[in-house]
Structures are given as C-alpha cells and as structure tokens.
Amino acid sequence: MEKNGLKRTALFETHTALDARMVQFSGWEMPLLYSGIAQEHRSVREAAGLFDISHMGEFQFDGPDALEFLNHILSNDLAKLEPDSGQYSLLCQDNGGVIDDLYAYRLGQDRYLLIVNASRLEVDWMWIKAQCNSNSKSLQLEMTNRSGELSALALQGPKAAEIIAGVFPAAVELQKNQIAELDFSGATTWVSRTGYTGEDGFELVVPNERVVSLWKQFMSLGPALGLMPAGLGARDTLRTEAGYSLYGHELTAETTPIEASLGWAVALDKPDFIGRETLAAQKQNGVSRRCIGFKMTSKSAPPREHYKIFAADGTGREIGEVTSGMQSPSLGCGIGLGYVESAHAKSGTDIEIEIRNRRFLAQVVKRPIFRKLD
Amino acid sequence: MSDIPTNLKYASSHEWVNVEGDTAIIGISDHAQDELTELVFIELPEIGRELTAGDPCAVVESVKTASDIYAPVSGRVIETNDALDTEPGTVNEDPYGDGWFFKIHLANPKELDDLLSPDDYGEQVNV
Numbered sequence: 001m002e003k004n005g006l007k008r009t010a011l012f013e014t015h016t017a018l019d020a021r022m023v024q025f026s027g028w029e030m031p032l033l034y035s036g037i038a039q040e041h042r043s044v045r046e047a048a049g050l051f052d053i054s055h056m057g058e059f060q061f062d063g064p065d066a067l068e069f070l071n072h073i074l075s076n077d078l079a080k081l082e083p084d085s086g087q088y089s090l091l092c093q094d095n096g097g098v099i100d101d102l103y104a105y106r107l108g109q110d111r112y113l114l115i116v117n118a119s120r121l122e123v124d125w126m127w128i129k130a131q132c133n134s135n136s137k138s139l140q141l142e143m144t145n146r147s148g149e150l151s152a153l154a155l156q157g158p159k160a161a162e163i164i165a166g167v168f169p170a171a172v173e174l175q176k177n178q179i180a181e182l183d184f185s186g187a188t189t190w191v192s193r194t195g196y197t198g199e200d201g202f203e204l205v206v207p208n209e210r211v212v213s214l215w216k217q218f219m220s221l222g223p224a225l226g227l228m229p230a231g232l233g234a235r236d237t238l239r240t241e242a243g244y245s246l247y248g249h250e251l252t253a254e255t256t257p258i259e260a261s262l263g264w265a266v267a268l269d270k271p272d273f274i275g276r277e278t279l280a281a282q283k284q285n286g287v288s289r290r291c292i293g294f295k296m297t298s299k300s301a302p303p304r305e306h307y308k309i310f311a312a313d314g315t316g317r318e319i320g321e322v323t324s325g326m327q328s329p330s331l332g333c334g335i336g337l338g339y340v341e342s343a344h345a346k347s348g349t350d351i352e353i354e355i356r357n358r359r360f361l362a363q364v365v366k367r368p369i370f371r372k373l374d
Numbered sequence: 375m376s377d378i379p380t381n382l383k384y385a386s387s388h389e390w391v392n393v394e395g396d397t398a399i400i401g402i403s404d405h406a407q408d409e410l411t412e413l414v415f416i417e418l419p420e421i422g423r424e425l426t427a428g429d430p431c432a433v434v435e436s437v438k439t440a441s442d443i444y445a446p447v448s449g450r451v452i453e454t455n456d457a458l459d460t461e462p463g464t465v466n467e468d469p470y471g472d473g474w475f476f477k478i479h480l481a482n483p484k485e486l487d488d489l490l491s492p493d494d495y496g497e498q499v500n501v
Contacts (some may be wrong), residue, residue, distance in 0.1 A: 037411060037412065038437055328439055
C-alpha cells in the first residue's frame with residue numbers, strides 16, 4: 001500500500017494501534033519505536049522482540065542454472081550450502097564495490113531465495129536482471145521479485161525459541177542459519193534461524209494477507225515471556241552492538257567487502273565471480289583502510305555518523321570517519337563503527353573521536369562490540 | 375496531548391522559561407522530551423557564558439540523534455543542573471521540575487514578550 005509517496009507494510013494499522021512513532025525509511029513508513037528504543041533493545045537482549053521487516057525484499061530463483069548464476073554474482077560460495085540453509089553474502093560490482101549485503105538461502109536442489117535491503121531492492125533487481133541478460137548462454141533460470149506479495153517478521157532474543165514453539169513447533173529444531181518451509185493456516189511460510197541483532201532468533205516470510213494474524217499470534221503468546229514489539233531504532237542499536245554492517249553506512253559502492261572486514265563472506269576459492277579480481281588483489285596486498293568497531297573510553301557525548309577519527313599516537317593525524325555511532329543501551333557508553341587507516345585497525349589501538357570540536361579517547365575493539373557474559 | 379504548565383512561557387523551539395525576578399530558569403517542554411525520546415547525554419552551557427536569544431547553547435542526545443537547544447532569551451548563565459550529567463533521563467521523567475537545564479540572569483526582560491503563552495504553544499504542538 002502507498003500513501004503520500006511512502007509505502008506501508010501490511011502491519012501499518014497494527015503499528016499505529018500500538019501508538020508506534022512512525023518514520024520514513026527507504027521510501028517506507030516504518031515504526032521507529034513503540035515504548036522506547038532502550039527498553040525495546042533490552043527486551044531483545046533479555047527476553048524477545050518482534051520486528052516488522054516487511055520492507056525487505058525477497059527474490060526467488062528457480063531452475064538448474066540458478067546455482068551457477070547466483071554464484072557468479074555473489075561473493076560467498078552458495079555451493080557450500082547444505083539444502084535448507086542460508087549464508088550472509090555480498091553483491092559486488094566489477095571493482096569490488098558493494099551493491100548490497102544480503103542473505104542467500106538454498107531452499108531445494110534448484111531453488112534459492114535472496115533477502116535484500118529495502119533501500120537497495122530496486123537497484124539490486126535491475127543489476128541482477130542485467131547480469132542475467134548479459135549472460136552469453138541462455139540460462140534455465142526463472143527469477144521472481146516476490147517483495148510485493150510477501151511480508152516478513154523477525155522474532156529475536158533468548159526467549160524467541162520458546163515463543164515460536166507455540167506457533168511453529170518444528171522451528172525449534174532448526175540450527176543456526178537453517179531454513180524450513182512450514183505451514184501457517186494454509187500458507188507457505190519460510191522460517192529461518194537467523195537475524196541481525198546478535199541474539200538467537202528467527203526470521204519469518206509470509207504472504208501479506210497472513211502477516212497480521214501471525215504478528216497477533218506472537219503478541220498473544222509472547223508478552224508472558226517478555227516479548228515486546230521493537231522498531232527500527234532498537235534494530236539499529238542491536239546490530240551496531242553486534243558489529244554488523246548496514247548498507248549506506250559501513251557498506252557503499254565505494255567500499256569493498258575486504259575493506260569492510262567482511263573477507264569471511266568472500267569465497268576466493270570458488271570459480272570466477274563479479275569483483276573477484278579486485279577482492280583477491282586486496283586480500284593479498286592488503287587495503288589502506290578498514291572497518292573497525294570502537295568503544296568510547298572517556299566520558300563523552302555519543303559518537304555519531306561522519307564524526308572524524310584521529311590517531312592517538314601523539315601525531316594527532318586524521319585517520320578516518322565514523323559510519324555508525326550511538327550510545328550503547330547494553331554498555332551504557334558510546335560505541336560505533338567506522339573506517340580508519342589499516343595501521344590503526346588492530347583491536348586494542350587507542351583512537352580519538354572528534355565530538356563538537358573536542359577530541360575524546362576511544363579504543364578499537366573486536367566485534368561483536370557487546371558480548372553477553374556466559 | 376503533552377503537559378503544558380500555565381505558569382511558564384515557551385519558545386517555538388520547545389524550550390520553557392520560568393521567570394523569578396531577574397532570573398529565568400530554562401528547560402525543554404514535555405512535548406520536546408517525548409519527541410526526542412530517551413535522553414542519554416546532555417551538554418549544558420558553561421557558567422558565565424553570555425547567551426543571545428536564539429543561540430544554540432546546549433545539546434541533548436537521545437540513543438539515536440543529537441539535537442541543539444536554543445537560548446529562548448538573552449542573559450548570562452548563572453547556574454546549571456549538574457545532576458543531568460549523571461541522570462539525563464530526569465528530563466524525560468520530570469521536564470518541568472528536576473529536569474531543568476540552566477538559569478540565566480536576564481539581559482533584556484522585554485524579550486519575554488516575544489515568547490509564546492501556554493495556549494499559543496499548545497496550539498503549536500497539539501494541532
């Protein structure tokens with residue numbers, strides 16, 4: 001549905017009935033928060049949170065050539081995936097610049113699903129179609145952009161498995177990154193044990209006309225276990241604490257997966273793929289800048305996107321820029337992600353962040369930036 | 375509907391002013407704290423700083439964003455609410471009481487006439 005040029009998910013009325021604060025996000029009107037970002041964040045860390053992620057895109061690929069085609073356009077190796085499981089992957093240009101980051105699932109022998117960012121959906125689809133059309137041989141491949149007919153939810157947190165068991169008992173058996181096709185009142189539903197919060201959890205893809213009923217089922221079972229609806233605000237603080245990249249911030253067409261410290265999602269050992277030459281050279285020769293996670297170590301205002309990063313080695317040289325920054329609800333201090341010259345990218349390195357013309361001490365840390373104590 | 379006490383004056387940029395003689399106590403409105411969401415850091419002006427009406431003079435940071443707070447009237451800063459340094463959330467809980475920001479010695483009391491009445495401010499935020 002579209003209103004005032006902004007798209008609305010099938011859950012729009014559900015959000016407004018919950019008194020959500022709605023914001024514009026990538027052409028969509030989405031909930032920023034319901035009760036409060038920090039509270040929703042904590043509920044995901046300690047119990048569970050339910051997110052509407054229907055704005056994300058779903059592309060389906062069927063046919064005997066699907067694997068070969070997708071492995072040519074994606075950085076990670078789909079051939080290594082067991083059926084019914086997924087992996088994080090990147091769509092790159094020839095020069096290695098990132099078009100989008102996504103999750104790729106192998107649903108069956110010749111069926112694949114890509115879940116892509118809302119902000120990149122149209123760019124991705126055009127790029128993928130162009131790659132398909134430029135292929136010299138005629139491919140036995142059917143590609144379908146199902147984003148318009150499908151909705152999606154993310155159920156995240158330590159109590160997510162207990163809550164999902166009330167609706168999909170079989171989902172509890174899924175291992176991390178596995179996906180299953182389950183039935184929800186007659187509708188095919190994809191349930192995967194994945195998420196972008198750093199917690200255990202599930203992502204569910206359902207037809208638009210069933211998502212309200214699925215949301216209501218979770219919200220009738222979940223609150224007894226601490227489940228709260230959670231908005232984009234908490235989604236952003238959770239993924240930043242987990243050290244995960246977000247397109248438009250850590251990832252752009254001007255950054256490569258190697259610079260973004262996502263080399264683990266680049267399978268240089270598979271047959272040729274788009275961007276391989278640049279990425280292989282970068283992996284071998286090194287890169288001049290790298291994406292890091294950092295934590296403020298002095299009392300300061302929270303770091304924010306575009307704040308400058310300086311060396312703390314006495315030279316006071318500018319060495320980079322913050323790409324995501326915020327007050328961490330879990331740690332109670334400022335945290336962020338950013339790019340620095342590679343010489344300063346090692347964890348434990350002191351750096352300085354410039355906040356309103358004053359510099360404050362911070363430290364490069366391993367990701368995840370926030371890790372729960374066992 | 376947000377709370378708008380009738381004994382205060384307001385700036386269209388959402389600060390409130392409570393006048394006591396030649397001193398003005400300044401804070402942000404209930405509507406402003408609600409829009410900003412949970413505050414996690416507040417930077418107040420230094421004591422002694424001379425403010426001109428309209429100057430950005432404080433910064434409030436929520437989990438997500440930083441926003442400027444403007445001086446609703448001119449004057450010298452004579453006291454700041456240092457408790458906000460450790461408990462910025464007080465502004466969300468009690469914006470007109472313990473969540474005050476700073477006090478100034480008024481430089482030009484006539485400027486108070488340019489501020490909004492509670493009714494006018496209410497019209498601005500509740501339409």
